[in-house]
Amino acid sequence: VPAQRGPLPKPSLQALPSSLVPLEKPVTLRCQGPPGVDLYRLEKLSSSRYQDQAVLFIPAMKRHLAGRYRCSYQNGSLWSPPSDQLELVATGVFAKPSLSAQPGPAVSSGGDVTLQCQTRYGFDQFALYKEGDPAPYKNPERWYRASFPIITVTAAHSGTYRCYSFSSGDPYLWSAPSDPLELMVTGRGGADQTFLPQEYGFISHLAFFLFPETSRSITASPKEPGSPAGPTRHYYTKGNLVRICLGAVILILLAGFLAEDWHSRRKRLRHRVRAVQRPLPPLPPTRKSHGDQDGGRPDVHSRGLCS
Structure with a gap:
């Protein structure tokens, strides 16, 4: 050799x-x-x-x-x-937690979903496991629940998920798995769709309410033969400019309202009231094995791993 x-x-x-x-x-x-x-x-x-x-x-x-x-x-x-x-x-080792999907287990491709693992005990560690993946995803959270956000889902996120809860004091003794949750990614996302149809309709009705004559001028019948063309074109142009400016102002206001609402929701989530701390469940009695407190590689005699 x-x-x-x-x-x-x-x-x-x-x-x-x-x-x-x-x-x-x-x-x-x-x-x-x-x-x-x-x-x-x-x-x-x-x-x-x-x-x-x-x-x-x-x-x-x-x-x-x-x-x-x-x-x-x-x-x-x-x-x-x-x-x-x-x-x-x-x-x-411990009772199973519950696993849920927010807003629901069916999500469109390109959307967002959050898987939430929750337990009645005061565990500070959680793990999410997708069937077929080599290792679970761990997420520390000290309030009996953990959130696993999935941003911009794709078909690869479809599958069966389970979660576990455990304590950082015993990181290799986990609960039973939660009941399985089937995440379904449906269809295509709406990247090429318009997401503000109600706002658009609101803008049209508001423009008609504030400027009824201008709005009606847009649908005026064609001019009769011999009527002057210059003033009519000027009237149409002025009406269109008014509508465009009004629509732009309202869109800016709506964007500001949406941004303020999003910011306030994030602030409320960041400062949400936490639950009162609950104790960990007791471990079943066990015999303490010899040598568990020793460290390092043994150097003389072999001892069975299963003993």
């Missing part, structure tokens, strides 16, 4: 079928390096537990097995760099 030149490539570590594991369900951790590896080492960080094997099969997920894992391998006298850390999460 030729000698290794340069640093060894780092291995990869993955959880199958997923790194989000319901309690009492099986999961397999697999470390993958280049061919011809002499020795694999798979370890649980912040503990003294590790095993010198590439594959760890967990037949039933337990709370004490949740946490951060990494692996490395040895070729000859050289150790590889460690893999990226894998966060193994136990789900179903």
Whole structure:
């Protein structure tokens, strides 16, 4: 076997079928390096537990097995760099939250929607998971709910979503998933549509009310033969200018009203009253495993990860 030149490539570590594991369900951790590896080492960080094997099969997920894992391998006298850390999460430890869509689960392409996860307990962390995506989206919020805004949705945002709640004090012990929410992106957005038909009608009626003669002159019948053309054209031009100016003024006023309303709504949301703090639900009793408070890589004896 030729000698290794340069640093060894780092291995990869993955959880199958997923790194989000319901309690009492099986999961397999697999470390993958280049061919011809002499020795694999798979370890649980912040503990003294590790095993010198590439594959760890967990037949039933337990709370004490949740946490951060990494692996490395040895070729000859050289150790590889460690893999990226894998966060193994136990789900179903707490009651499920609720997931809703505002303004609704059906949204036009190009529109906006907000997915809101809410729980009755005082959790300060939330995660949104889309079926088929490799990892959840996390969002800290300290008031029993978290909002996940999706701006300018596309067909790729369609799918099934679930959310979880958990505490930053136990970041790998999550609630059960919420009931699934199906987000449907319907049709095309209205980029080429006019969104102010009511305002336009309002402008027309207001112009007619303020300047009835000018408005009627626009629909006057054609001039009779021999009548002077100059004054009539001047009258039409003046009426059109008045309408254009009036419409521009009203549009500016409407834009100002809309901007003020949007600003006031944002201000109200920013200063909304928060709920009274509620306690976290108690954890089920468990036995404290030895070595959970130790840190660093073990250097003498191997201890089983599942024990």
